[in-house]
Amino acid sequence: QVQLVESGGGLVKPGGSLRLSCAASGFTFTDYYMSWIRQAPGKGLEWVSYISNRGTTIYYADSGKGRFTISRDTARNSLYLQMNSLRAEDTAVYYCARHFGSGGGFDPWGQGTLVTVSS
Amino acid sequence: QSVLTQPPSVSAAPGQKVTISCSGSSSNIGNNYVSWFQQLPGTAPKLLIYDNNKRPSGIPDRFSGSKSGTSATLGITGLQTGDEADYYCGTWDNSLSAVVFGGGTRLTVL
Numbered sequence: 001q002v003q004l005v006e007s008g009g010g011l012v013k014p015g016g017s018l019r020l021s022c023a024a025s026g027f028t029f030t031d032y033y034m035s036w037i038r039q040a041p042g043k044g045l046e047w048v049s050y051i052s053n054r055g056t057t058i059y060y061a062d063s064g065k066g067r068f069t070i071s072r073d074t075a076r077n078s079l080y081l082q083m084n085s086l087r088a089e090d091t092a093v094y095y096c097a098r099h100f101g102s103g104g105g106f107d108p109w110g111q112g113t114l115v116t117v118s119s
Numbered sequence: 120q121s122v123l124t125q126p127p128s129v130s131a132a133p134g135q136k137v138t139i140s141c142s143g144s145s146s147n148i149g150n151n152y153v154s155w156f157q158q159l160p161g162t163a164p165k166l167l168i169y170d171n172n173k174r175p176s177g178i179p180d181r182f183s184g185s186k187s188g189t190s191a192t193l194g195i196t197g198l199q200t201g202d203e204a205d206y207y208c209g210t211w212d213n214s215l216s217a218v219v220f221g222g223g224t225r226l227t228v229l
Contacts, residue, residue: 058187107166108165
C-alpha cells in the first residue's frame with residue numbers, strides 16, 4: 001500500500017541542524033510532487049516546502065527560506081528536509097505528504113516526526 | 120493569522136448536518152482548487168476533498184465540498200461521534216507562491 005515514513009526528528013539546540021527523511025513506498029515516486037508540512041504543538045497546519053517530481057521546481061514558505069533545503073533521491077525513493085539555524089519556533093511535528101489532485105491536495109501523509117528546538 | 124479564514128469551532132447533534140466555511144481571496148481560493156483535511160486527535164491529517172469537490176476513494180459521500188468565488192465549504196451529513204476532529208482547508212496562493220491552510224475548525228458532535 002502507499003506509505004510514507006518519516007524519521008530524523010529529535011531534540012536540537014537553537015542554531016543547530018537536523019535532517020529529516022521520508023521513505024516512500026507503494027507508488028512510483030518519480031510521478032509525484034512531494035511536500036513537507038509542519039504542525040506546532042496545539043497549532044494548525046503550516047506548509048514548509050515542496051519539490052516537483054523530478055526535483056526541478058522547489059518552493060519554500062518564508063519561514064524556512066535560506067535555512068531549509070528540500071531534496072529527493074529517486075534511487076532511494078526518499079524525500080529529505082535539511083534544516084539549519086533552527087529556532088524555537090521551528091518546534092513542530094513535521095509531516096511529509098504526497099501531492100494529490102490539481103492543487104493543494106495531499107494524500108497520504110506520513111505519521112510525522114517531532115522536532116524540538118530547545119536549549 | 121492564517122491566510123484562509125475558518126470558524127474556530129462548529130457543533131451539531133448526531134445525525135445532523137454541518138457546514139464549515141473557508142474564506143480566502145482571488146490570489147488563492149478564487150483561482151485555485153481547494154482541498155479539505157480531517158485530523159482526528161493524535162493522528163496525521165487525512166485528505167477528505169480535493170479539487171474543490173472530489174472525494175478520494177474510501178471517503179464516504181457524507182462528506183462534500185463546494186466552492187463559490189473566494190470561499191469554499193465542507194459539508195458533512197449524518198454526523199457521527201467519530202467525525203469529531205479538526206478540519207482544515209488548503210489551497211495554493213499565487214501571490215505568496217505557497218500552499219496555504221486555514222486555521223482549522225474543531226467539530227464537536229454533541
